[in-house]
Amino acid sequence: MLQVAKVLDAIPHKVALVALAVLALALPASAQDCSHPKNWDFYSHGDYTVRQVRIESPIDFLHSVARTLDAIKPSLPLQPGDVFSATRASAGRELIHERLAAADNGVEQSFRLLVVIGRIENCNEVGPARQLDLVYQAVTTNYNAYLMHTIEFKRSEIDRPATTAATSNANGSLLVKPFFGYNRTSQLFGGAQLTARIPGGIFNSVGVAASGSPASNTEEIELAGTRTPQSSILSRLEYRLGYSHTDTPAGNNRLKEGKLHAQLFGATVPLGSNNLVLRFGASLEGGNQQTESTAAADSNDSIASSGYGALKGYIGVTASRGNVSFAGSYGVQAGTLGASTSVAFVKHLVDLAATVQFLPKETNTTNFHKPFTVEARVNGGVIQQLGQLPVAERFFGGNASQDFIAGDSWNIRSGPFIRSIPQNRLNGFATNGPIGGTSFYSVNLTLARPVWGLPIIPKEMAQDPDFLPAVDAAEATARQALIATRKNNLPAFKQFIDHLAPLKAELKQLDGFLKGLPSNISEDISDAAADVQDDLAITNQVLNQNQSALPSKLDGFLKVDRSTITKLIEHLDTLKDALDAGHLGDLANQAKSIRESIATQQTILVAELNRIDFSEATRLADKDMRQINSVLKTFLHELNLVSISPVGIFDVARIWPDQFGTRFGIGGGVRLSLVNFNVTLGYAVNPNPRVQEGRGAFFFSMDVTDLFR
């Protein structure tokens, strides 16, 4: 319930944003067109003034992005009322780029794509008062290494953008957010969440949340801290200390709980070609639990109300490859009836989730993207009873997901999920009473495909003939740089470096030759010698400084048309000619001799360099590039700023003991997606309703698609 309430806090902001997006879509109909939108110089003859300047970003709902953009605006070279100038408009684009890039400094990130494009619109091209609007659009990604690869970060980033961004690079202090929601069990509920940052302490933030309805109430206070260990394996450590209280209906029963929790959570950096992240954690909990079905509890070897203690351990993995992302978790809980070491029960939970996206071939890059998404989730659990089992610890099922771990950094379901039955009512009318079950499984399938949307890369940007090639160019350059740096570790190149000894000897002789030149030489000779001296300084730097990086420089040093050695040879030719002109024949011959020796060495070395097989470096670089390609592909070909999709669902759930057996849910609805944040509303039919059950239930969910598979 609290988890549901937590994600609900995002609704008003998202709805407002989508409403604005829809409104923005409708507005251009009344806008004035520009006759030369791609020719800024047409408007740069002093006869156009700037009506307004805007900076837009698809992700400016993230607090840190919005604040950065707002801070840039007053510094832009062109302000409303100024005479338009292509040069100054371009300088504005450069300023925005610099500031957005600087905002990411200090943030650990494994990838960032930052695109800023300027455009002009609403041109008034007649009459003496000619005007236009200048609009800058910025697209940036600023996810850090761990967060890019787990579903939960993106949920956090989008649910509570300000607080999440604050942990990375902002100076937020206090955040208050109201929220509301509805489900049939809890009815209409509302509340607020308050989060305050604690700078410089062990904990980074303190949060207080409370919600209530005629049927339920939830309160929580939590201190949370995050650390990023300087480790090649461990990416993130989180710890939490909190207290929560919940009071929720469960059919004719009520589940009440008050408990303290202390948690530690860790995650590795992405490992291997599938970006596999291992996660692990532990939680120590204590408090009390009450229910209202004493008779039913007694007859099922359970206890309606008792003290509560638990030690939970959990381990999991998330991985991705191509269009498939996967998450699997196992949790185990040893529970006691209060402050005791006598274990009364052991709970085991398994939760598996997979998302697959099928991408149709796109013929028009400016249209919204239409990925067909299949989401599957299977979870199950069993309780080993070693003594009396608290009723609140039994499994209850319905259309609200219950989390095994308090807090929001990891989502492991702790009960059956079926969308055709209201929260906590899966076996609410079983003959043994509304006390839940001791084992369960559930399977959930969701299918969706957008029928309307706006791509995240704005149409104007995608249509610019230089934009996509520039992105491709950046990608190609990154690959070449990775190949070059991977060469540094190949044994063949290390052997090659040993073969540079003869060249080094020639360079040493050249150094002696330059030092031996007479002091009373002409300016031409002096200039030519200075060029050779520069060459020598560079060759010494390349060959003798940071030798581990030398293989990556060998092509530029020896092989390319304008290589360092080629330029040295050219400058030696010039020096020889200058010495000849100065009637210094012996010195000219010496220069010529050294030049020829160096040229010979260059020929030998280039031939040897060409024979080196560096396919291993290419293979490793291409492996490095998979993640980069995936992110680029997502941004360019999959991601919509906003989209609407019809949704189909199919659920199966079973809980034991329950004489009604396996239950089903079949239904449909609509999904509104904002970037990768999905709000789904629909109705699931209960095809075979049991006694006192309805024909189905409305379902409402919010989740996050793993973008960067």
Added chain:
Amino acid sequence: MSCTSFSVDLLVVTPDQLRKIDLMLAKACNDDGSVVWTMNFGLQERQNTTVPFADLVKLAVVLKPALHDKAEATALKGLDAGQTSAAFVAGDTASLFKQGQVSKRRAQSDAQDVIASRSNNSPTA
């Protein structure tokens, strides 16, 4: 000449977390209709993940597509292998210039030669 101003910046950290590559391509428009492409190339390295990154190469090059086909090909197709290696060497030259060991003219020349190092066999614009 048709021109709207934009920039694309790609930053990548290798999976071993030891290298960081940052490439920025920017297109600027002038009042006279001319276009200027700028390329910033940076490479940072560190020996292990417990120490901060240090600059290995930091290079800013102005590309003039009207003057050289290779410049436009570079802007639209990216650096090829030879150009990438030449950029690493140009980074050394830039470092020497900062130390006063080579002339400014030479540092600028080496930066421009990154573009000239493009192979004739590499993709054209």
